[in-house]
Amino acid sequence: MCTQKTGSLTGISSLSGYVDTANGRPLVFSMLTNNFVVPSAKIKELEDRLAVALAECGAQTTCD
Incomplete structure (x- = not known):
C-alpha cells in the first residue's frame, strides 16, 4: 500500500508519503526537487x- 501527497509550484515539485515494502515493512519517504530545468x-x-x-x-537495510 502507498499513501502519498504531491505538491508543486513553478520549478518546484514534491512527493511525500508512506509505503509498505513487498514484504510488509513500512517506510516513510519524501522527495523535494527545486529549480529543475527539465x-x-x-x-x-x-x-x-x-x-x-x-x-x-x-x-534489507538498503535497497538496490
Missing part, C-alpha cells in the same frame, strides 16, 4: 519511480 513530466516520472522502487524493496 520538463515537470520528467520530475513526476522520477517521483513515481521512487515510490515504486521503495514498494518493491525487501527488508
Whole structure:
C-alpha cells in the first residue's frame, strides 16, 4: 500500500508519503526537487519511480 501527497509550484515539485515494502515493512519517504530545468513530466516520472522502487524493496537495510 502507498499513501502519498504531491505538491508543486513553478520549478518546484514534491512527493511525500508512506509505503509498505513487498514484504510488509513500512517506510516513510519524501522527495523535494527545486529549480529543475527539465520538463515537470520528467520530475513526476522520477517521483513515481521512487515510490515504486521503495514498494518493491525487501527488508534489507538498503535497497538496490
